[in-house]
Amino acid sequence: MKDRILSVDIFRGMTIVLMILVNTPGTWRAVYGPLKHAQWHGYTPTDLVFPFFLFIVGTSIVFAYKNKKATAATYKKITVRALKLIGLGLFLGAFTLNFPFIKDFADIRFPGVLQRIGVVFFFASILFLNLNWKSLIGVAIVLLVGYWLLMGYVPVNGVESTFERAPNNLANYIDVQVFGTHNYKEDYDPEGLLSTLPSIVSSLLGIFTGLILTSKQEKKAIILFGLGGAFLIIGYLWDFVFPINKALWTSSFVMVTAGWANLILALIYYLTDVKKIQFGTIFRYAGANAIVLYFLSSFISKLLGMIKMGETSLHGWLFETIYVHDFMSLQMSSLLYGLTVVAFYCLLAYVLYQKKIFIKV
Structure with a gap:
């Protein structure tokens, strides 16, 4: 292009x-x-990698679909790509060297990195095609705040919910109920079902960055630096009540990782697209x-x-x-x-x- x-x-x-x-x-x-990776709460540079990819998936959605209409053909293209990603992820989880080259059903892990990318890509693309940027902000807020309220205030089997690795962690409880033994570990799955909701926001925040980059705004790098700083502040403040945690993909984790993504992308944009430095x-x-x-x-x-x-x-x-x-x-x-x-x-x-x-x- x-x-x-x-x-x-x-x-x-x-x-x-x-x-x-x-x-x-x-x-x-x-x-x-x-x-x-961080043992549980908190984050390391390694914990930034996957949310960075979901973030840039969102940014790429803007370039791919900004001139597309919400037609049956576009929906079909999005759906097929999402299913391919999910299928590749399931294949990785199920493959074995022994004939018929598929693990026993009970040993197959259903969630996974490619599966999450496929699901996030699907919903983020559909939302982008049908909503303006103001409505997307509303969706992002509802998902992040809603996830926080669900995780923090919905009791599990009559026991107060927790953000720790425990049976009364709502995200883990739902994964066990839905997937049974098909999880990463017995007490958590980093690509679990409920935590997919805030991971969609990681991509939506990338969409906002894509809209800035494709706009006629001047000083885009400065805007992205400011946006990144604002996201970091929100994320660290949220950490006091909803700890930064990759395994749970907490709302504070979404904001902090999107903050760093904007800061790093802004720096690369300034050097390569503004100053034309080749690297x-x-x-x-x-x-x-x-x-x-x-x-x-x-x-x-x-x-x-x-x-x-x-x-x-x-x-x-x-x-x-x-x-x-x-x-x-x-x-x-x-x-x-x-x-x-x-x-x-x-x-x-x-x-x-x-x-x-x-x-x-």
Whole structure:
């Protein structure tokens, strides 16, 4: 597209590269410190990665559908893409090497990253097509405040609700009732059903940013910096009564992560689109095939973990043979393995881009 904004592509590519790095350490027993998730409340840089991607999904929706009408053809296109994303996620959760290559039904996890991306993309796109920006703000407020009230004030089996990992955590309770054993863990799922509601707002806030970037406003970078700062303030104030928490995707978490996303995107926009400074080209390549790279990295990583090499997996054998040394900490070895994986997919992204291969999911 001739009006494509370079900073958006770079931001998307940076996010997908970080997603791959976070998801493919050499060993989960020794993850490099900054690449760890928060234990429960609070957040680390790693906890910003997934909400950043949902945020940029919203921004991209503006570019894809700003000139589209709410027709049956448009709805069909949105629905098909959402179902593809959900289907790919379910495939990752169900695949196994043993014939018929599908896990036992009881062992399949239904929620997941790609599933959440598909659901969020679907609802955010439909809302964008049918509502103006003022109405979208109203929807965002209702979802965030409503989620807070549900999580904080609806009792679970007659017991006062909690934001901790416990049976009377409403989000976990609903996931257990709906999905049964098909969850990430017995006491929580980071891509659970109820927490999908505020995750839609992560994408809606990205839509507002997309509207700013495509508007005729001057000093867009300053506006985005201000918006990011405002979101951070709201998020940190909300944290006092609804703790910042990725696993629950709390309303405060939505605001804080959208705040950081706006600040970082504003900086990239100022440098690349305003000052015309050339950098981050490799991230632009990765952003052009973001979902494909994420799916391949997840699938191949899963394969390497399933293929046996003696008493360990092919993944374990590669890690122990190539990366583990006495002169290096296990955490550093784990990081180097992840960086190698990232380098491979960046190279793949470069080749696909040069050959003009853009695989749309």
